[in-house]
Amino acid sequence: MRPLVLGLWSGLTFQTRQMTRSVDSYFALVGAPFHTVVFLSMVLYSGRTDLASYTVIAPTLMTLWTAALMFSGEMISEDRENGRLEPLVASPLSFPALVFGRLCGAMLISVPAFVLAIGVAGVFFGHWVTVHHPVVFVLAAVTTALSTAATATALSALFIVAPGARIVQNTLSMPMFLLSGVMVPVALFPGWLEGLSRVLYLSWGADLMRDALAPGPVESAAFRLAMVVLLGALALAFGSATLVRFLRRARAEGTLSRV
Amino acid sequence: MCALEITQLRRVYRRRGGEESEALRGIDLEVTRGEVHGLLGPNGAGKTTLCKIISTVLLPTSGTVRVLGHDVVTDSARVKESLGIVFGGDKGAYDRLTARQNLAFWAGAYGLTGARRRRRVDELLERVGLKGRAEERVGSFSRGMKQRLHLARGLVRDPGVLILDEPTVGMDPVAAHDFRALVGELRGNGTTILMTTHDMAEAAALSDRVSLIDQGRLVLTESPDTVGRLVSSYERVDAGNVPDPLRERLAAMPGVVSVRRVGRAVTRVETDDPDATLAVLRELVEAGIGDVSRSTPDLEEVYLHLVGRRGMAVDG
Numbered sequence: 286m287r288p289l290v291l292g293l294w295s296g297l298t299f300q301t302r303q304m305t306r307s308v309d310s311y312f313a314l315v316g317a318p319f320h321t322v323v324f325l326s327m328v329l330y331s332g333r334t335d336l337a338s339y340t341v342i343a344p345t346l347m348t349l350w351t352a353a354l355m356f357s358g359e360m361i362s363e364d365r366e367n368g369r370l371e372p373l374v375a376s377p378l379s380f381p382a383l384v385f386g387r388l389c390g391a392m393l394i395s396v397p398a399f400v401l402a403i404g405v406a407g408v409f410f411g412h413w414v415t416v417h418h419p420v421v422f423v424l425a426a427v428t429t430a431l432s433t434a435a436t437a438t439a440l441s442a443l444f445i446v447a448p449g450a451r452i453v454q455n456t457l458s459m460p461m462f463l464l465s466g467v468m469v470p471v472a473l474f475p476g477w478l479e480g481l482s483r484v485l486y487l488s489w490g491a492d493l494m495r496d497a498l499a500p501g502p503v504e505s506a507a508f509r510l511a512m513v514v515l516l517g518a519l520a521l522a523f524g525s526a527t528l529v530r531f532l533r534r535a536r537a538e539g540t541l542s543r544v
Numbered sequence: 545m546c547a548l549e550i551t552q553l554r555r556v557y558r559r560r561g562g563e564e565s566e567a568l569r570g571i572d573l574e575v576t577r578g579e580v581h582g583l584l585g586p587n588g589a590g591k592t593t594l595c596k597i598i599s600t601v602l603l604p605t606s607g608t609v610r611v612l613g614h615d616v617v618t619d620s621a622r623v624k625e626s627l628g629i630v631f632g633g634d635k636g637a638y639d640r641l642t643a644r645q646n647l648a649f650w651a652g653a654y655g656l657t658g659a660r661r662r663r664r665v666d667e668l669l670e671r672v673g674l675k676g677r678a679e680e681r682v683g684s685f686s687r688g689m690k691q692r693l694h695l696a697r698g699l700v701r702d703p704g705v706l707i708l709d710e711p712t713v714g715m716d717p718v719a720a721h722d723f724r725a726l727v728g729e730l731r732g733n734g735t736t737i738l739m740t741t742h743d744m745a746e747a748a749a750l751s752d753r754v755s756l757i758d759q760g761r762l763v764l765t766e767s768p769d770t771v772g773r774l775v776s777s778y779e780r781v782d783a784g785n786v787p788d789p790l791r792e793r794l795a796a797m798p799g800v801v802s803v804r805r806v807g808r809a810v811t812r813v814e815t816d817d818p819d820a821t822l823a824v825l826r827e828l829v830e831a832g833i834g835d836v837s838r839s840t841p842d843l844e845e846v847y848l849h850l851v852g853r854r855g856m857a858v859d860g
């Protein structure tokens with residue numbers, strides 16, 4: 286228990302501190318206001334103000350996922366190349382928990398993204414978003430962010446055991462945005478594709494966040510929250526198990542410090 | 545109970561081509577609590593390998609290592625709680641963070657929080673002489689400054705056992721001197737220390753016992769003094785500015801084994817019995833040479849004697 290707490294807490298505090306100190310952390314953020322401008326212009330031009338909620342949720346979630354990809358790809362290999370993996374593994378904290386904690390910290394970058402998106406929509410278009418179901422919204426946002434961190438943990442594990450996979454790292458953003466209905470409602474997809482997208486935690490999270498903004502009642506919120514959490518938990522379990530196996534093998538082969 | 549208990553420890557590395565190399569070939573070593581143990585040996589002897597196995601970041605191929613009674617493989621969580629580790633070199637820090645933030649991170653990783661953590665970080669910065677540079681990013685630090693930071697990291701939690709792998713690499717003489725004082729202080733607190741080094745003087749000055757390791761085997765483990773006496777029964781006399789004719793005369797005396805220059809102006813005479821030593825001393829004084837000293841071999845000579853004068857060649 287102690288190693289988990291140490292790992293989570295160290296990771297979270299470390300990442301937030303590290304992010305505020307390095308410019309490239311903000312790259313994931315830059316797109317958000319522009320995306321809002323593009324999406325909202327299209328929505329307003331076509332007269333579909335009912336879709337306006339997409340235009341603030343989409344940039345927020347895109348920032349979230351971009352950050353997940355960006356940080357998960359480099360995190361562990363950077364530690365290894367800089368000779369930090371050994372002292373980290375030698376310390377009492379749990380390494381998978383540290384990675385998850387750091388990625389949770391990285392998710393905080395979506396908070397300013399959300400604020401920017403809302404601000405741009407309000408200030409430039411006079412379209413102020415109201416959150417009709419604040420409790421559901423906050424719960425959906427938090428669980429979605431946690432599940433994103435969990436999925437990023439799984440990705441980081443994948444990238445360190447199969448470095449070749451990092452080639453696809455940057456191509457993973459568009460498919461994810463589309464498949465999970467961040468940009469286009471999943472309900473518009475053909476049936477088989479919709480089925481596929483339901484395997485992704487993000488499709489549940491995105492839907493729920495949008496519904497929470499709308500005035501109508503949110504149906505089966507608890508079940509949908511549970512789906513977000515469940516799919517995230519599965520990713521986290523896979524990621525931790527993969528990291529534990531990776532560390533064990535690296536300790537056996539003496540490759541913990543080699544690049 | 546032993547602080548470190550190493551039994552029949554072997555470690556085999558598999559290289560890229562699939563060929564195997566045996567870095568440790570059956571090491572047996574016990575280090576008692578509170579002991580400062582120096583580990584000497586040429587490049588590639590297996591010192592770092594041994595340190596890594598003790599630190600739980602490398603698994604042994606066979607044999608066991610216990611730290612304060614806890615097995616490094618089966619009980620690694622306990623081992624991690626009681627170990628402090630300093631790996632040499634200038635890698636291993638978060639370059640974008642300041643020295644203070646780096647230490648705060650590691651203190652957190654070892655379970656310190658809040659005011660206790662702040663106090664500890666302050667204390668350590670002071671102790672390793674980085675207080676004035678605490679708010680600077682570590683990326684801009686010199687090698688020696690990074691090394692001091694590593695040292696501070698190894699001490700974040702008052703470890704029962706401290707593993708130091710070439711802790712003074714890159715440190716200037718003043719820092720190295722401070723480091724020695726620090727080790728003395730830690731010894732006073734009862735910390736057990738295993739320290740690898742290439743600096744014989746450092747090992748002799750700091751260690752209660754030293755081990756020589758060569759090609760994955762312990763060649764011997766003794767106190768620095770005993771090692772000095774073990775190596776030979778020779779005595780030696782060092783003298784400054786000995787003219788050539790006198791040198792030839794000394795070389796011809798009975799009991800004199802060798803006469804050679806060791807420094808620019810220093811001649812070293814080795815004898816194999818005390819009477820010869822006295823005769824040599826008398827001869828030198830009568831010739832009016834005042835700069836004369838008598839000594840026994842030091843650790844460095846022992847080292848050269850035992851691992852041979854292999855020069856720059858590293859074992860394959």
Ligand SMILES: Nc1ncnc2c1ncn2[C@@H]1O[C@H](COP(=O)(O)OP(=O)(O)OP(=O)(O)O)[C@@H](O)[C@H]1O
Nearest residue numbers: 539540557558567586587588589590591592593594
């Ligand atoms: N990760 C590794 N993979 C393969 N071989 C290794 C690895 N690490 C060390 N070795 C080999 O094991 C042997 C012992 O290396 P080690 O680093 O333990 O020596 P050392 O005594 O610390 O040397 P130095 O004084 O140069 O630091 C060497 O032959 C080295 O090539």
Ligand SMILES: [Mg+2]
Nearest residue numbers: 591592593709
């Ligand atoms: Mg070494």
